[in-house]
Amino acid sequence: MPRRLHRFAISLGLCASVLLSGWAAHWVSSQVGLADLQATGQHRLDLYATSLEREIGKFAFLPGTLALEGNAVELLVHPDSRVQQQRVNTYLEQLNTRAGTLAIYLLSREGRVLASSNWRRPDSFVGEDLSFRAYFRDALSAGSGRFFGIGTTRGEPGYYLAASLPGEPGGLGVAVIKVGLDELEKSWSTVETPALVSDENGVIILSAVPDWKFATLRPLDEATRRAFDRTLQYNRRALKPLGMHELRRLDDGARLVRIEPDGPQNASIYPTSGPFLAQSRPLPGTPWTLTVLSHSDQVDDLARSWALIGGVGAICPCLIALMLQERRRRLRDRLAAREALQRAHDELERKVEARTADLSTANQALQDEVAERIRAERTLRDAQDELVQAGKLAVIGQLSTGIAHELNQPLAALRTLSGNSVRFLARGDLGTTRDNLTRIGQLVDRMGAITGQLRDFARKSSGQAQAVSLSQALDNALALLDSRLRHSRATVCRQGEAPPVWCDPNRLEQVLVNLLGNALDAMDGQTAPAIELSLDTHESRARLQVRDHGPGISPEALDQLFKPFFTTKPVGRGLGLGLAISAGIVRDFGAASLTAHNHADGGAVFVLELPFRDPPHD
DSSP states (O other): OHHHHHHHHHHHHHHHHHHHHHHHHHHHHHHHHHHHHHHHHHHHHHHHHHHHHHHHHTTTTHHHHGGGOHHHHHHHHSTTOHHHHHHHHHHHHHHHHHHTOSEEEEEETTSBEEEETTTTSTTOOTTOBOTTSHHHHHHHHHSEEEEEEEOTTTOOEEEEEEEEEOSSTTOSEEEEEEEOOHHHHHHHTTSSSOEEEEOTTSBEEEESSGGGTTOBSSOOOHHHHHHHHHHTSSTTOOOOBOOEEEEEEOGGGOEEEEEOOOSSOOOOSSOOSEEEEEEEEEOTTSSOEEEEEEEOHHHHHHHHHHHHHHHHHHHHHHHHHHHHHHHHHHHHHSTTOHHHHHHHHHHHHHHHHHHHHHHHHHHHHHHHHHHHHHHHHHHHHHHHHHHHHHHHHHHHHHHHHHHHHHHHHHHHHHHHHHHHHHHHHHHTOHHHHHHHHHHHHHHHHHHHHHHHHHHHHHSOOOOOOEEEOHHHHHHHHHHHTHHHHHHHTOEEEEEOOOOOEEEOHHHHHHHHHHHHHHHHHHTTTOSSOEEEEEEEEETTEEEEEEEEOSSOOOHHHHHHTTSTTOOOSOTTSOOSOHHHHHHHHHHHHSSOEEEEEEOTTSSEEEEEEEEOOOOOOO
16 A cells, blocks of 8 residues: 555656746747747838838829919919810829829819829729819818728729819819729738738728738727728728637737638738737827737747647656666565566567667658758748848839939929910920920930839849849949939049959949948038048959948947847848848859958948959850
8 A cells, every 4th residue: 555655646746847848838839939920020121111102102192283284273273274174184194104093183173073094094083073072172172181981983092182272262172183092902912921011991902811801809899880981991891899809918019819710711921810929019190900920839839849848848757766666675675587688678679679769760750850951941932032131122212212312303393384385386386396205205215214223223133143244233333322412412433343253233223322321321411421432452352442421330239240130220220131132133243242341541341342253154
């Protein structure tokens, strides 16, 4: 009886040790995994919010510019003039085509559409009464209005930006721009985790998952639904609940939620149902909320694995102690007997076979781990490519103000010349009209060159290396930064030449734009900034040196210059990814390098070395 109690106590203690170790390993792994998932989700929130604000900001100035169009103002003063209406219709149609918006239209103070870019279509807005729309009332009362809704004519969702046109007290009328966000949603559908944007009513208006669009994050009562039917904000859409249930709240406003599947699930690159880590952020200037959902199954799987490891780690010492005790007892009791020795030998053989089997199992597990690491490296490579493209779009966002200024001047000149041409043509002055048309063509060519440079820079790289002229790539980068160079009054001094280099031309231009942009940032506020560019050859590589005349780089910053998220710029001026992305691009070129040091006479010097050779022949 005492021996049985002893064994029972040992077994109970062993079970308690295993359970406690497994629970502790599971809890620690869950906390660490959720913390990592929160950090990743926060970074994704930053990227998504930046892309959405940039997309909307491109069109924010357009409604107010219609106040500069004389025909539009004249139509608001004389709304019954058919001639003025036709002129404004044609102007809005051309402006809509150039801007890439869904629709542009002009409303009287009473809310009636006087002119619209879609005047040629059977479902034209012209003549419609839109006084019930919230953006119209906000524009009359506050000067501007923003609203997301579904059009009552074509059932097309979009974001409306409205502005009151000044004149009489309260304004002459309202100009409205309707912007589509479909391209932004398509770009979101290619990332690792789903994201969504909900409005002030809890209705999902943008989503990386098409099935989630126009679902609700919370149930709607009948009074709210009747109000939507009156305002036609969602054009009588069903507005079904998404089926998101909150499980637990975490720090920094994060939540653990579960999304229940509703019917058959469409194919997706990421899970659209199950447990998620939800992180939300209000979007400035709008009543919208951006939410990123990171699937948490991987955290749970990892926690279970560590719980199993913790349990096994706790039981192994106990089992070893028991095995040693049993072995000593058997050797002591049967030391003199040959039969006992034989049984001990047989027991030893059995253990050898068991360990051999365990070794085979461990070898298979190691092979599975190697395969998993290979897949993880491929996933990391894809993520790096997306990060490179995001860095390129971030550069374009920084250049947008200068480019908008570059385009505004030719646009104003085009408007003046075209108006003069109409009057000269009416007088029969064909010579002056021909000169004006020639100048209009030159201005259009200039605007096409500016937008063409942006389009070439923004396109996604093919990743294929080829022979590239380093001087030409430098010219393209300087052309993209021409507005910033002229605005800062910086002088550029170039010297030397280099043979063609072997790399991806699109990504090379991205690196050059980043280096030149950093040089301008370093000299911000100087009265006579200057950039020195030097081209030469070094051994089997072409070398480009970019020197600014700024304050230089501190020794502490030199050690961390190419690490992700390290930056010496003020808060809001950068994420610290530009040089890290550039260094990664240069490493991918092979036999290339990007380094930095301080010049003896002051300022920082970045040295880019690239291999030059002919492309391989078949």
